[in-house]
Amino acid sequence: MMMAGSMFRSRTKEKEYIDHRKKHKSDGCDFCRLVKHHTDQVVGETAHCLIIKNRFGYNFWDGCGVDDHLMVIPKRHVDSLANLSDEEKIDYMNQIAKFENNGYSIYARAQGSKTKSMAHQHTHFIKVDGKAKKMADICIEAAYCDYEVMMSDAGKYIVIEGNDGTGKSTQVAKLAEYFRSIGRTVCVIEEPGSDDPEKSTPIANELRKVIKNGDLARSAAVNVALFSAARRELWREKIQPALERGEIVLSARNYISTLVYQGRGEGYDESEILRLTKLFTDEKYLKPDVMVILSLSRDKREERISMRGELKNPDTFESRGQDFQKKVDDGYLEIAEAYGIPVVSADGTIDEVHDMLIDNIKANGGIDV
Ligand SMILES: Nc1ncnc2c1ncn2[C@@H]1O[C@H](COP(=O)(O)OP(=O)(O)OP(=O)(O)O)[C@@H](O)[C@H]1O
Numbered sequence: 001m002m003m004a005g006s007m008f009r010s011r012t013k014e015k016e017y018i019d020h021r022k023k024h025k026s027d028g029c030d031f032c033r034l035v036k037h038h039t040d041q042v043v044g045e046t047a048h049c050l051i052i053k054n055r056f057g058y059n060f061w062d063g064c065g066v067d068d069h070l071m072v073i074p075k076r077h078v079d080s081l082a083n084l085s086d087e088e089k090i091d092y093m094n095q096i097a098k099f100e101n102n103g104y105s106i107y108a109r110a111q112g113s114k115t116k117s118m119a120h121q122h123t124h125f126i127k128v129d130g131k132a133k134k135m136a137d138i139c140i141e142a143a144y145c146d147y148e149v150m151m152s153d154a155g156k157y158i159v160i161e162g163n164d165g166t167g168k169s170t171q172v173a174k175l176a177e178y179f180r181s182i183g184r185t186v187c188v189i190e191e192p193g194s195d196d197p198e199k200s201t202p203i204a205n206e207l208r209k210v211i212k213n214g215d216l217a218r219s220a221a222v223n224v225a226l227f228s229a230a231r232r233e234l235w236r237e238k239i240q241p242a243l244e245r246g247e248i249v250l251s252a253r254n255y256i257s258t259l260v261y262q263g264r265g266e267g268y269d270e271s272e273i274l275r276l277t278k279l280f281t282d283e284k285y286l287k288p289d290v291m292v293i294l295s296l297s298r299d300k301r302e303e304r305i306s307m308r309g310e311l312k313n314p315d316t317f318e319s320r321g322q323d324f325q326k327k328v329d330d331g332y333l334e335i336a337e338a339y340g341i342p343v344v345s346a347d348g349t350i351d352e353v354h355d356m357l358i359d360n361i362k363a364n365g366g367i368d369v
């Protein structure tokens with residue numbers, strides 16, 4: 001049986017699975033697609049649920065005597081059983097009872113579990129060969145328990161946040177260098193986009209040009225829409241695929257910037273920003289493995305930005321008055337407190353700040369550094 005040896009989630013049909021995800025990457029949730037268009041993967045249906053075959057079993061099932069691997073999914077996309085109606089819950093539970101009665105073991109991961117690859121709620125039904133039953137059950141349970149360990153070397157999403165000029169891009173570049181030096185594959189991202197095609201997508205970069213153009217006056221709602229569109233592009237085209245390949249994703253900014261600039265700075269409703277972010281991305285995007293906010297006084301930030309030679313043409317947000325800048329500075333500290341995000345002082349040398357970030361990643365990311 002394959003266990004922690006490979007330290008990586010691997011499917012028996014790995015190549016097929018990767019091709020499948022690539023082909024359907026812009027089609028949304030795999031399970032919702034099955035609900036809309038049944039394929040031969042669907043083996044049963046009730047008023048609120050589908051019973052489907054798991055087409056991409058993991059290697060660690062091989063040789064475990066697994067005869068059948070099915071799943072029950074609710075027809076409605078929910079990430080937790082708690083979000084089903086009472087009627088849907090009864091229907092779902094009836095399926096669990098039926099399959100348990102027919103000799104299937106039942107497994108499910110919690111909402112937001114870092115080892116759950118599909119957000120759409122699903123419960124596994126696994127039936128093992130009668131002859132090898134005891135051994136097979138033990139193997140499956142061990143594989144299930146060991147899953148966290150096996151996943152610990154999978155992709156990690158690390159976000160460096162902070163106001164303009166706090167040194168996010170500098171630190172992301174230094175972390176990338178560090179992770180590459182210890183043999184990890186790295187994907188660097190800049191939100192809302194970048195001229196560098198490696199760190200962005202063509203659409204995100206075009207959206208960023210509009211966003212950064214201070215001559216185009218617009219409302220907070222339009223800003224939220226522009227940032228959300230760029231975010232979906234980056235998530236679906238760059239970040240999510242890199243995480244699935246097991247890479248370290250290092251991003252300068254994510255939705256915390258929208259909570260701060262559009263929420264605290266421009267007064268847009270915070271719950272609406274969260275709702276849109278969830279709609280355009282998913283749970284994993286909302287909960288990176290590590291998130292850190294860099295903090296630096298306004299004077300020092302301006303000094304650094306001017307050294308970079310950009311203050312002559314300040315962009316949409318840099319050109320806003322002191323009042324807005326204060327809201328953003330205060331906003332970062334308030335959001336850090338409210339969301340439990342560590343704040344690291346950027347008022348040291350590049351190396352000193354880097355060392356503090358590495359300490360933070362070691363403490364919070366579950367990453368071998
Ligand atoms: N610790 C540091 N000490 C001195 N200078 C620094 C430090 N970190 C970054 N810088 C310099 O400050 C400037 C701003 O840094 P950087 O571009 O990394 O900030 P940023 O947070 O990514 O900015 P923005 O959000 O505006 O893109 C750069 O010229 C960079 O070389």
Ligand SMILES: Cc1cn([C@H]2C[C@H](O)[C@@H](COP(=O)(O)O)O2)c(=O)[nH]c1=O
Binds near residue numbers: 190211318
């Ligand atoms: C992601 C994001 C960014 N902003 C602001 C922050 C900056 O002033 C600009 C982007 O410029 P950069 O040079 O690419 O950092 O946009 C924002 O207001 N909301 C966001 O979600």
